[in-house]
Structures are given as structure tokens and as C-alpha cells.
Amino acid sequence: MLYDIRLLIEYSYAVSSDHLRNLVRLLPCDIPGRQRVLSRHLTVEPAADERRDALDFFGNAMTTVAWHAPIDSVALQLMARVERRAVPQRLDLSPPVELLEEDIASVQTLGPEAPHHYRGASPRIRPFPEATAYARALIRPGMTALQGVEAVGRALNRDMKFDSKATTVETPPAEAFAKRRGVCQDFTQIMIAALRGVGIPSGYVSGFLRTFPPPGQPRLEGADAMHAWVRAWVGKEIGWVEFDPTNDQYAGLDYVTVAYGRDYSDVAPVRGVMRTAGGHESRQAVDVIPLDDEEQLTPAQGSE
Template identity: 35%
Template sequence: MRCEIRHTTEYHYPKPAWDSFNEVRLHPVQEVRQTLRSFHLNVTPEAEITSHKDYFGTLVHHVHVHEAHTELRIEAQAIVDTHAVTLPLPAPMSVLEDVRPRNIEFLVPSPRVPAGDWPEIFEVRRPGPKDDLPSFLSDLNTFLYHRFTYDAKATGVNTPLAEFARHGRGVCQDFTHAMLGILRQLGIPARYVSGYLYSGGEMRGAEATHAWVEALIPGYGWLGYDPTNNRLAGEKHIKIAHGREYSDVSPVRGTYYGGGQGKLDVAVHVYGEQ
């Protein structure tokens, strides 16, 4: 599938701001499941733009606006070809033993996915060493989809995972953090993925950047699971970045002097064709 993405972030300030410095993670990755055809980053007013790759391999753009301004517009445009995923072969849970030491960063607690008895809290059965890993991951994806209610107004970007567990309502970030907490407590390396979703009106979470989980299946690699929509991350999922949690992949964040209390507007449009 060919997908065209336009992601616009606008800041409006009641007073002039200056020395605005932003980290921008909006560049889709190039990997087996997707091919990046083009990417353009447009900033108004004129800005100094540099880039580097972070610890997880994400291309990060640094946008620095020196002059005084009351509006800042950052628009990312990309064209990406996505490809169908292949399914992994059956594999027992015991195959994870050899890969855990090399993927410890995706097993340990993090601020938004803290340590906890998440399998018990979310009422998930702990699998045995002979249980099939791909089947367990697929079943968990389905379970979380039915267990929780998608509600864009129920949580915010800083809502703790424990609060989502109590109320059972939230957005893709919450579904993803919940699945991460469960998998890590079970010794399954798992990472947070940010990206876009071409919905066509049939899936949840397409109005902004989307989030899903990638779990490590030895002998196969990382496979994406979208518990918000009970799907594998396939041709309609466009990946930007991965990390331990949302904080590692937030699309745009920054600082500035002056300006007062700014207003943020974000618009995401994803167009796709087979």
C-alpha cells in the first residue's frame, strides 16, 4: 500500500516567543515492512534544522527558531510504501530464555510502564514454558481489545497505567502501555511503537499519531500488535519510531523563552491506495 502522510503541528502564543527549540520525531523508518519514498519537513518561521539518530535508531530533527514569533508551524510530509507481514511459525515460550539478556532494555520497568503484577491486575493467565508464544501474543492482543473501552477523553498523556487499569477507558497509548507491562512481567521483550494508521474509517486511533506494541519472537524478529484495534501491525500501519514507552518517541517536544501560555493544534491526515 502507498500512504501519503501530512502531519501539522502549530503553536500559537499570546506574546512573542524566541529561541524555540524542538525535538521532532516524525521521520518514518526504513525497514523490511515499509519503504520510505520521500520526506519533507517545513517550518515557519525560518528555522535552523539539524538531525541525529537517537539511542533507538530514530532520526530526530532539531528545529531551532531564533527570532521572536507568535506562531510556529512544523509540517512533515512523507510518502511510504508498506508491505504485508508474514506470520511467525509456532514457538514455545521457552525460546525466550536465550534472547532476554540481549534485550534487557525492553524488559525492565520504565516511568510510564512501572514494575507491577500487571498480568494479575489485568487478569491475564501466565503462560507455561511449552505454550505457543505467537498464539499467546495474538490472544492477548484480542483480550485487551475487548477488555478496555476506547475513549479519547478518558485519559491524558500523563495518565498513570494503574489509573487506566482501574477505569478501563483510554486511548492507544494506554492500550499499548498495558500490553507492554504484561509482556515485560512475563519475560517477553516488548517495545512501544509510534506511527500512523490508515483507517478508512474502520479503525480507532487514526486521528493523530498512533501507538502499538512490537514483541520479540526468536527466529522471526519483532512483530507488531495493535491492541486498540485487535490487529497485527500490517500494511495500514506506518512506523515512525520505537522505544521503551511514549516518552522515548513523543512526536514533537521543546522549550522556548517568553510567549506566555501557548496553544497547541495538531492535525494528521493519512491517505492510502493499494
């Protein structure tokens, strides 16, 4: 499936910001067998005094930009064309959850794909008793690791309510779980905490999700959004799988990956430091456009 992706993030500052520096993770990357990037281009306005593009430890594209003179607004615009490939269904060859530790121990590497990085506490996610107990109650004796991932993800979809006003980007997973409300970030971080609590390595995926308008209604420009879902390591035979607890499904052709990490802190689209006074406002608009929507298609411009 081919997609054109357009993203605009704008920040405006009440008082001009001096010495602003941002770390941006918005450029999708190639993922063997799953995703191929045909073009990508990130525009920054006003033009930064410094710009550096590189890969982080997890293989995510990151762009560092900095301004040394006062500015009162920043606009980040992404244009990309991405091919998303179907992942064939596999037999469930994952071990029982109680035996997954043996598979983890057999991995003799600490590269970015190693499950060891995704087992314990990370900067924003710490396994907490309530999530661990929740997962343990769902995982029956002999249940495979893959079945365990499905059981926890589907239960969270059933028991949590999507509520964009219940949490903020800073809300801890334990607080969102106590409310049983939140957005995709909360669903994802709670599921990660629950899986880690029962010994299933899991991490955070940031990207784009194609959405569909109501029947008979035109697709609204800017209606799509950045999304988050879970990747879990279910043994050496299968490796990593990706599940979206917000929508109770595996990540398939409608999902475009931007970044992998242990939690949101590793994949945040924009992080930065600044010297200023007063507040700021932000605005985001996203379009994920399938190429077969010819009447709405705007070709991606440029490439990195």
C-alpha cells in the same frame, strides 16, 4: 501498499515564546523488509535559527530546531510517500513464555534491536502488580510467547474502552488501567507493562494508521491520526512482532511506522523547552492517503 502522508501540527502561544527548542520525531524511516520511504520532507515555519537532522540510538530520524528570537506560533508540516510491504505469516516457533529467558540470555549484543533494553522499567512505564497479575491470568502453562502476546493484546481490547476524554498524554499506565479507559497510547503502555511483567520484552511504536470512512461516506480530510501500538520480542527464531491492542490486530499494511522506543518518551512526535508566560493551543491534522485513491491523491513534495 503506497501511501502519501500529510501531517500538520500547529502551536500558538498566548505570549511570544523566547528561546524555544524542539526535538521532533515525525520523519518515517526505511525498515528492511517492511517499509520503504520514497520521499519525505519536514517544513518548519517560521524558519528555525538552528536545525539539525540525525538518527537516535533506536534508528529514528530526529530533527532538532531552535529559535533565538521571540515567536508566537510554530507550524510543523510533513509530506512523505511511503511503501508499506506485507510481512509474510510465520510459523509459531517462539518458545513457551517460561523458557523465553533462555532465548533472551543467548542474545550477546546491546544494539538497538536487543531485547535487553525492553525488559524492565523505562522512563514512562514500570511493570505494576495489577498488570502483571492480569497477564499471568491469561497465559496458560506451555503457552508460547507469541500466543502470550496475542492473549494479552486481545484481552485488553475486550476489557478496555476507547475514551479520548479519560486520560491525557501524562496519565500513568496504572491509572489508565484502573479506569479501564483511554486512547491508543494507554492501551499500548498498559500492554507493554503487562508483557514485561511476565518476562516478554516489549516496546512502543509510533506511526500512522490508515482509517476508513463509514460505507458510502467520503473520506474526511485530516481524519487520520498518529497512532501507537506494541512491538514484542518473542524469541530468537521470530524476533520482533507488532500488535495493536486498540484494534485487536497485528500491524499490517495499514500501518506506517515513524519511530521505535521503550515508551512514549523515546518516540514523542514533539518535545521541547521554552521560556514564556501564559498558555498555548495546538492543532493537528493527518491524512494517510492510499495511492489508489486517485481522486484524492496529492503527490508528496520534496525529499530529504
